[in-house]
Amino acid sequence: DSGVTQTPKHLITATGQRVTLRCSPRSGDLSVYWYQQSLDQGLQFLIQYYNGEERAKGNILERFSAQQFPDLHSELNLSSLELGDSALYFCASSPGTSGGREQFFGPGTRLTVL
Amino acid sequence: GENVEQHPSTLSVQEGDSAVIKCTYSDSASNYFPWYKQELGKGPQLIIDIRSNVGEKKDQRIAVTLNKTAKHFSLHITETQPEDSAVYFCAASTFHEKLTFGTGTRLTIIP
Numbered sequence: 267d268s269g270v271t272q273t274p275k276h277l278i279t280a281t282g283q284r285v286t287l288r289c290s291p292r293s294g295d296l297s298v299y300w301y302q303q304s305l306d307q308g309l310q311f312l313i314q315y316y317n318g319e320e321r322a323k324g325n326i327l328e329r330f331s332a333q334q335f336p337d338l339h340s341e342l343n344l345s346s347l348e349l350g351d352s353a354l355y356f357c358a359s360s361p362g363t364s365g366g367r368e369q370f371f372g373p374g375t376r377l378t379v380l
Numbered sequence: 381g382e383n384v385e386q387h388p389s390t391l392s393v394q395e396g397d398s399a400v401i402k403c404t405y406s407d408s409a410s411n412y413f414p415w416y417k418q419e420l421g422k423g424p425q426l427i428i429d430i431r432s433n434v435g436e437k438k439d440q441r442i443a444v445t446l447n448k449t450a451k452h453f454s455l456h457i458t459e460t461q462p463e464d465s466a467v468y469f470c471a472a473s474t475f476h477e478k479l480t481f482g483t484g485t486r487l488t489i490i491p
Contacts, residue, residue, distance in 0.1 A: 308483050308484065348458055360477065
C-alpha cells in the first residue's frame with residue numbers, strides 16, 4: 267500500500283459525459299501528479315500540482331482539468347468524454363521540491379467510455 | 381522533450397536466473413531515474429531509483445546501473461522468483477520532476 271488513495275476504482279460512462287476522479291496523496295506530500303495509462307500511449311504525464319498551485323502540464327487535453335484543494339487532495343475532471351479517453355488514470359504524490367523526489371502511485375481509476 | 385526507450389518489451393527467464401532490462405534517454409538534463417513494477421490491476425510500485433551523481437545502486441536482489449555518457453541505465457534482477465513476474469517501467473526526470481516513462485517490459489519467470 268503506497269498510502270495514495272484514488273476513488274472510484276472503476277467508472278463506466280457514456281460519450282459526451284463528464285466525470286471527476288479523486289486522489290488523496292500520502293500524508294505530508296505536497297505534490298500531486300496525474301498520469302494516463304493506455305495500451306497505445308503507455309504511461310503519459312498529464313498535470314502536476316504543488317501545494318495547491320499548478321506546477322507543470324503535459325499532454326493534457328483542453329477537455330480535461332484538475333485542481334488541488336487546501337487539504338491537498340486533488341480532482342481530475344474529464345468532460346465531453348470520447349471513446350479514446352478510456353484508460354487507467356493514476357495519481358501519484360511526492361514530498362515536493364523541499365523533500366524527496368520519489369513518486370508513489372495510487373491504485374488507479376479505470377475509466378470506460380461506452 | 382525527454383524520450384525514453386526501453387528494451388526488451390517481453391522477457392522470459394528461468395526461475396533463479398538473472399534478468400536485465402535496458403533503457404536509454406535523450407535529455408542530458410535528466411538526473412533522476414526510477415524503476416517501477418506494475419502487477420496486474422495495480423498501480424506502479426517504485427522498486428529502486430538512481431540519481432545522476434551515482435553509477436550503481438543495489439537493494440538485495442535488485443540493482444540499477446547508470447551510464448551518463450551513453451545516456452543509458454539498466455535494471456538487474458538476480459535469483460529471480462515467480463513473484464518477480466510483472467511489467468517493469470523505467471522513467472527519467474529533470475528537476476521539474478515529471479516522469480517520462482519507457483514503454484514497459486513484461487517479465488515472466490518460468491518455474
